[in-house]
Amino acid sequence: MFVFLNGRFVPEEEATISIHDRGFLYGDGLFETLRVYAGAPFLWEAHIQRFEHGCRLLGIQSPLSGGELRCVLGELLRRNGLREAVVRLTLTRGRGLRGYSPAGANHPTLLIVCYVPRQQPATYRVILSKIRGPEADPLGELKHLNKLHQVLARAEADAHGADEALLLNSCGEVTEGTATNVFCVRGGAVLTPGSRGILPGTTRAHVLRVCQRRGVRALEGAIRAEELFAMDGVFVTSSVAEIKEVSNLDGRALARSPLVHELQGAYRSG
């Protein structure tokens, strides 16, 4: 497999990162994970907009524009002979001096890696994580490289044989999954936690648009964890998971809603 690293297409096994890269040392960077279907990156514009917004907030200048990234990704897929892929785009502040100051780190590291999509379970088993993410995190809306809470919550899910863990805030409200956003079905409408302080999922926004186009009422608002058990259906969304129904939460079977299947059917056509 080829990857794209700092301006070159290189075989994966030859692609390495400096030990002084600030992504490695401090998580000083951003990433995007997206899906390619039949050679075309899905929701590309939304991913690039979020990426460019993150670049501005962190003060990291991407060496390539959105259009150039799109072009490079096309070539990378071609070289790897992939029409179906999961793609991760990573940008870090590159090498710098020792210490937190980003001064002098002016050569960002840009990496694009393609993965063959893994087989996904048809529905997800999910747990409510005991790990509380940071509250009121000013960086919560950025898809940055500081993902240790997500790693630990996902390890907790693994330990329970689950596919995903949902994070709660200190009020006991659901915020997001480690790698997904959460939706519920109640009385024919779709409900999802408000976007404040959570990562603004590209798939979340897409699903809200799909609901709108299909005349399904979609609301944003607080959802207490225990309310999930009484919903008509629960599902999680991400570029990789797409729309996955939650069949089981903390070991308890959940109700299943035909609306979830309807949204799954409309997912790729919008």
Next chain:
Amino acid sequence: MFVFLNGRFVPEEEATISIHDRGFLYGDGLFETLRVYAGAPFLWEAHIQRFEHGCRLLGIQSPLSGGELRCVLGELLRRNGLREAVVRLTLTRGRGLRGYSPAGANHPTLLIVCYVPRQQPATYRVILSKIRGPEADPLGELKHLNKLHQVLARAEADAHGADEALLLNSCGEVTEGTATNVFCVRGGAVLTPGSRGILPGTTRAHVLRVCQRRGVRALEGAIRAEELFAMDGVFVTSSVAEIKEVSNLDGRALARSPLVHELQGAYRSG
């Protein structure tokens, strides 16, 4: 310069990290920064205890014990001909599959790098950061690789020509600096923010012990940011900064206390 990477002493320019290393991808790891004086690592036991505590919490097994690390560090210093050094020890969960799950990532990456100590300013100019760190962060006591808040607060200090930025909580109380702990002098006593939710600094603990041995009263408690301007003296501490008096806060000169100089004199002898 040689570095120690995954069991081998290698020239720095040949030492690289996998693009799949979870330290790079997710900040999934830990580090320690310490000072070497006359060939001897300072406060070694305290650093290793914190490191081993972090390993247990993250479920990462260090490939080397504390004693082995001490031995490797000695050899690394010898090969580099260094008697005075800043040393960074980094441990990540190593390579894994794509995604947050740490499953299957069983070969941690261990890196030790020595730096020639940089010239430090005699006193520090400091700012109060506008960046609010996450509140009640369950990982706040770990010296992990998720340091983007610190990077951004330090960039804010750089923009003001300052040497350090202090982080406040949502109540307006000082918690810690980006890379330091904070102390004040008031009425002959030393005061520092309580340790809950902040990184337990090895130098902070050492300074508290130095105070105790010298009969200087040392208290832990809340310090509101605006109170700093009325203190008899303010200083920050870290392995690299040692004890640095804050001469200027947000552009205003601070009072200077002879007690700070007394503690600086006692720092290395304890």
